[in-house]
Amino acid sequence: MSTQAHASKAKRVPSKSVEIHIKRRANPDSPSYWEQFEIPYRPNLNVISCLMEIQANPVTKEGKPTTPPVWQMNCLEQVCGICTMVINGRARQSCSALIDNLDQPIKLEPMQKFSNIRDLVVDRSRMFDHLKQVNAWIELDGTHDLGPGPRMDQDDVQERYAYSRCMTCGCCLEACPQYDEDNYIGPQAIAQVRLFNMHPTGAMSRDARLEGIMQEDGITNCGNAQNCIKACPMGIPLTRAIYEENRETVVHGLFGWLKK
Amino acid sequence: MASNGIKIAIVGGGLAGLAAAMRIAEKGHAVDLFSVVPVKRSHSVCAQGGINGAVNTKGEGDSTWEHFDDTVYGGDFLANQPPAKAMCEMAPSIIYLFDRMGVPFSRTPEGLLDFRRFGGTKHHRTAFAGASTGQQLLYALDEQVRRFESAGKIRKFEHWEMMSLVLDDAQVCRGLIAMNLQTLELKAFPADAVIMATGGPGLVFGKSTNSMVCTGSAVAACYQQGAKYANGEFIQVHPTSIPGEDKLRLMSESARGEGGRVWVPRNPSDPRSPSSIPETERWYFLEEKYPAYGNLVPRDIATREIFQVCIEGKGVGGENQVFLDVTHIPAETLDRKLGAILEIYEMFVGDDPHHVPMRIFPGVHYSMGGLWVDYDQRTNIPGLLAAGECDYSIHGANRLGANSLVSCVYGGFIAAPAALEYAANVDRNGDEGSRIYDQELKKQQEINDALIKQSGKENQYTLHQEMGKWMTDNVTVVRYNHKLKETDNKLLELQDRYKRISINDSNLWATMALPHARHLDNMLELARVVTLGALNRNESRGAHYKPDFPDRDDENFLKTTIAEYSGEGPTISYEPVDVSLIPPRKRDYSKAKKETAKA
CATH class of the missing domain: 1.20.58.100 (Fumarate reductase/succinate dehydrogenase flavoprotein-like, C-terminal domain)
Known part of the structure; x- marks a missing residue:
């Protein structure tokens, strides 16, 4: 599991203080600028607990009062995906970024591939729109009681479980050289196509999903850089999903018309 | 209302809110769904271990009645029994529904749903998707709600926070005021009924296992506007959490459900590494005191025992920590059944629980109390309903593990038709912009x-x-x-x-x-x-x-505690508990339940 990368044992020598540089922006129309902060070192700090401390007393390293930095956070267990930011050049969740494992000064920036709302907050709503584009759901008859779903092989369940852990954090898109604005739907949505096309009920509406990734911004934009799989904090086999769906779309492109 | 159609406002996009939204949308009615975070990032994602339902596929003679009995017994008989019974009866169909929605539940060799054991029961009754069941269930509902959103049936207001209810002169709920969290713009949203599904108030305790949105703020607003708050004093402290600077991270009960053992060295200052301390010098205090349930006693009991051991200075190294040990379980089983939670431990503590016992301590986890509701999830304010952790029904004085996910969905599924029935019959008053x-x-x-x-x-x-x-x-x-x-x-x-x-x-x-x-x-x-x-x-x-x-x-x-806002804090009163189905008996987890039933 790639989460091991986050639990790197290469602990730095504890220092007396933690120096954090934050890329600030007051609102989408203002320029960005850097501010430096310093807080006392304690064991077991993560980036979020540092931000909380700065928020309560927003004073820069130089002693100048400033506005509190703004960021997003929720579960703090790396399962909701909301606290994603670029930390020392890499997009990751700030809750699981332990200070002891980071080089100082720690540089915090908003993700670059999404529009910056304020400070470390970006607008990732486009990712959810992409889930609509690929019909990332089972076409359910209704919530009334219709008994159990289809029996499934545990091995298939294991593979689907891996795809189903995607928390729509955007790390794969931040790392992808092809992804920018609206030109490419990106690995996260393609992996969701795989998730639902693998399911016996989901497979019944697989063509609609394939068509979702065969548009101009579709799967053919993948440049095979394979950055996504390295960037994914959940260890999702994104390149495998792209490979499988590429095959499915080719077959669908060649023979799909026969069904019509 | 712009049209004659019914509109229901739902506050909160976790399991309860999404379940209600789905059921209203599929009946063809409009939903405005408010959430302070994108709904896919709601606190339900943190639920780890599983969802209970007496499907009885393990040949253990389990039944929905047995589930019901475990629930009220585990809750020390404070729950009104009819809704608890109704939830247990609905539970198997809720699990099957998630199965149909494509949740990757773990399977048996025959391809059937697999079930594991959880605290407070002797049965394998908990369906699970790895150790991130809440995440998987929330995503399934998120996907279905997105489908309705695409079809224009549900409008989402994400990054909007409910500030208060709009009540008319007769104290009837007519909608709500919400704030846009970017612009701070306040806006009135008329609705025929409002369903609160905002989860728990963990942040009242500073650090807890709850997500940062779990402030209880919206529910507190309802309370100050006249909604009754019931059993507020019943706060579940989870026996096993990982203390942290920013929060207490949950270590799921499933670790014990899959065979994890809680122990401390007989000598608290034993300098040896835990793996080299022989069995005879380990104190498995839960197994010793509760031979019938062992490590799977209900949470309140496990929490008190761990707490007691630590305040007596018998914790590991004399500190506030005990071992939760899964190192004796085969690695393949751990990876398949507990992978996600063991990763969390390793990620945040740095030790690998496959090889080193985890160090854990109790942490505030869940509120059994919440908005008072009747058996149809209606609060005392006409037009205001509540579902999920923010309502007080079902769990009594203590919630059993893996009953929360099922109670969320049950609450949403009951609140939705109740809101529609109310909305169809209520007299409408003015339009948006009215007084x-x-x-x-x-x-x-x-x-x-x-x-x-x-x-x-x-x-x-x-x-x-x-x-x-x-x-x-x-x-x-x-x-x-x-x-x-x-x-x-x-x-x-x-x-x-x-x-x-x-x-x-x-x-x-x-x-x-x-x-x-x-x-x-x-x-x-x-x-x-x-x-x-x-x-x-x-x-x-x-x-x-x-x-x-x-x-x-x-x-x-x-008795159920009822708190009503008086303008100067709460006024407390009591109402009787409906124990019409199972007569209260003493809770004793040192004995199997059958023996207590005889006593």
């Missing part, structure tokens, strides 16, 4: 404006920390009346100091400071409900434990 909406909008705007202008010396984050520390120290595992009284005095002091906080952010665009100040105000009100509820209940029952009143007192306290 009651303008009045409430103006009131909320004035509160915001005043907060922004304030320039006192108090720091709102310091006040929050102080409240959390007092609540955690005095209103969690062990409660003494004099401490509870002192805590209430402290809360009054904090409420006074709150009047002198300043918003420390001169940039109001997307600020976190103003919303936090509003939460803090509301959290202080809820903290008083919890504290005074605890003070007035002179007995021990489930999660509520007073050493000065160590026994359950059915004669005086087999």
Whole structure:
């Protein structure tokens, strides 16, 4: 599991203080600028607990009062995906970024591939729109009681479980050289196509999903850089999903018309 | 209303809110869904272990009645029994529904749903998707709701926060006021009925296992507008959490369900590494005291035992920690059944639980109390319903593990048709912009404006920390009346100091400071409900434990606590509990349940 990368044992020598540089922006129309902060070192700090401390007393390293930095956070267990930011050049969740494992000064920036709302907050709503584009759901008859779903092989369940852990954090898109604005739907949505096309009920509406990734911004934009799989904090086999769906779309492109 | 169609507003996009939204949308009615975070990021994602339903595929003679009995027995008979029974009866069909939605539940060799054991039961009754079941269930509902959103049936208002209800002159709920968390714009949203599904109030205790949105703020707003709050003093402290600087991270009960053992070295200052301490020098205190259930006693009992061991100085190294050990379980089983939670431990602590016992301590986890609702999830305010952790029904004095996910969906599925039935029959009054909406909008705007202008010396984050520390120290595992009284005095002091906080952010665009100040105000009100509820209940029952009143007192306290806002804090009263189906009996987990039933 790639989460091991986050639990790197290469602990730095504890220092007396933690120096954090934050890329600030007051609102989408203002320029960005850097501010430096310093807080006392304690064991077991993560980036979020540092931000909380700065928020309560927003004073820069130089002693100048400033506005509190703004960021997003929720579960703090790396399962909701909301606290994603670029930390020392890499997009990751700030809750699981332990200070002891980071080089100082720690540089915090908003993700670059999404529009910056304020400070470390970006607008990732486009990712959810992409889930609509690929019909990332089972076409359910209704919530009334219709008994159990289809029996499934545990091995298939294991593979689907891996795809189903995607928390729509955007790390794969931040790392992808092809992804920018609206030109490419990106690995996260393609992996969701795989998730639902693998399911016996989901497979019944697989063509609609394939068509979702065969548009101009579709799967053919993948440049095979394979950055996504390295960037994914959940260890999702994104390149495998792209490979499988590429095959499915080719077959669908060649023979799909026969069904019509 | 613009048209004659029914519109239901749902506040909160976790399991309960999404379940209700789905059921209303599939009936063809409109939903406005409000959430402070994108709904896919709601706190339900944190639920790890599983979802209960007596499907009885393991040949153990399980039944929905047995599930019901475990639920009310585990809850120390404080739950009204008819809704608890109805939930247990619906549970298997809820699990099957998720199965049809494509949740990757773990399977048996025949390809059927697999079930594991959880606390407070002798049966394999918990369906699970790895160790991130809540995430998988939430995503399934998120996907279905997105499907309805695509079809124009559901409007989502993400990054909008409910500030208050709009009540008409007859105290009937006609919609709500919400704030856009980027612009701070306040807006009135008329609705025929409002369903609260906002989850728990963990942040009242400062650090808890809850997500950062779990302030209880919206529910506290309803309470201050006249909604009854029930059983507030019943706060579940989870036996196994990982203490952290920013939060207490949950270590799921499934670790024990899959065979994890809790122990401390017989000599607390034993210098050896845990793996080289022989069995004879380990104290498996839960297994010793509760031979029938062992490590799978209900949470309130496990929590008190761990807490007691630690305050007596018998924790590992004499500190507030005990071992939760899964190192004896084969690695393949651990990876398949517990992978996600063991990763969390390794990620945040740095040790690999496959090889080193985890160090854990109890942490505030769940509120059994919440908005008072009837058996159709209706609050005492007409047009206001509640579902999920924010309502008080089902769990009584203690919730069993893996009953929360099922109670969320059950609550949503009951609230949805109840809201529709109400909406179909209610007399409509004015349109948006009419007097009651303008009045409430103006009131909320004035509160915001005043907060922004304030320039006192108090720091709102310091006040929050102080409240959390007092609540955690005095209103969690062990409660003494004099401490509870002192805590209430402290809360009054904090409420006074709150009047002198300043918003420390001169940039109001997307600020976190103003919303936090509003939460803090509301959290202080809820903290008083919890504290005074605890003070007035002179007995021990489930999660509520007073050493000065160590026994359950059915004669005086087999009652639901009701807190009503008086303008100056809570007024407490009681109402009887419906125990019409299973007569209350003493809870004793040192014996198997059959023996207690005979006694």
